Amino acid sequence: MSLSHALLTSLLEKSSSGYDLARRFDKSIGFFWHATHQQIYRELARMEKAGWIASSAAPDGGKTRKRIYNVLGAGRQELERWAREAAPLADMRDELMVRLRADAVIGPLGLEDEIERRQALHADKLKAYRLIEARDFPAGAALSREAQIQHMILKTGIMLEESWVNWSAEALNVLKSPGPSAA
Amino acid sequence: MSLSHALLTSLLEKSSSGYDLARRFDKSIGFFWHATHQQIYRELARMEKAGWIASSAAPDGGKTRKRIYNVLGAGRQELERWAREAAPLADMRDELMVRLRADAVIGPLGLEDEIERRQALHADKLKAYRLIEARDFPAGAALSREAQIQHMILKTGIMLEESWVNWSAEALNVLKSPGPSAA
């Protein structure tokens, strides 16, 4: 598992409440790891029990129930231990590939609309990532090691979204062409 | 869920036992959807109960416990219904990105070895896919619609593995360069 380690990383970047983490997971961190607020609360409770993190009431004079979590030494050590571990390659697990295979077996299902819809979604993401890149990583700027790594992660997202936009165009070509047997 | 639909697709291609499906899922189908044998047996039992598939003893005179599943009309209809559904984009969920982010926050962890290991794994997969492509989809051959789609799925795998091989090289560059602050 590594939701806990994603949370530790996020908390090291900035101590936060569960709610804040959930919102951040819908943005930058969530590019490559999504989680619902229920998962996050459950995991925070576990990690506090395990002594990896500690919580304190938010400095708002008890106005809200908000609790801020921060990483303890044991949590930092656990993150370091885990980060050095070898991990198996993630498999892609893409439903669309199953749908395409089904289309091949049981005949044309009209997946073109779905692929166009996905192409648009990927194009939107790509655009959003490029805007973030232009804003946070201007060309020619000298970057710290940390910023270089963050830039690389963002570029990973850009690479994948570009791939899928191009892939969609190719897929549409195949689906729209009649093929030799149907000529 | 779509393990059931992946299984239906696979069974439509060829009626099989759970064991055979598990082995096939370690190969071509498993490029984009992995499943353990326990998952597969559980799911086959459910689908039989739901009337999507039916099983019969393998034609081996009762020598083995092997049972062959084949898809019923209701299963085919369910697959068709599902294949036309809209699906949300899968998020990438890559542990290595979490590790890189952790490296950025708590300092160099020596992830180079891990990235080189992954680069080799991706290169192996890429090579395997290209061999399959050369064998099953020779250049210039006229392909049926079905074969075109299967080829496209294989090319998807090739595209992604190529991306990750190249990505690894870039990532190694970033991790190995000292950065302006450490000069």
Added chain:
DNA sequence: TGCTCCATGTAACACGTTACATGATTGC
């Protein structure tokens, strides 16, 4: 005889998703 592979399964647990619940604060 003992080893490996075939073939199926139970059980327990970990992780992820969805629905629902609660109450306070902020802004109109």
Added chain:
DNA sequence: GCAATCATGTAACGTGTTACATGGAGCA
């Protein structure tokens, strides 16, 4: 006063993973 958002949580369920169990078939 009302709605939206903040903030946390319980419960139930679905899916995925890991460990273990069972017994036959094929082969040296």
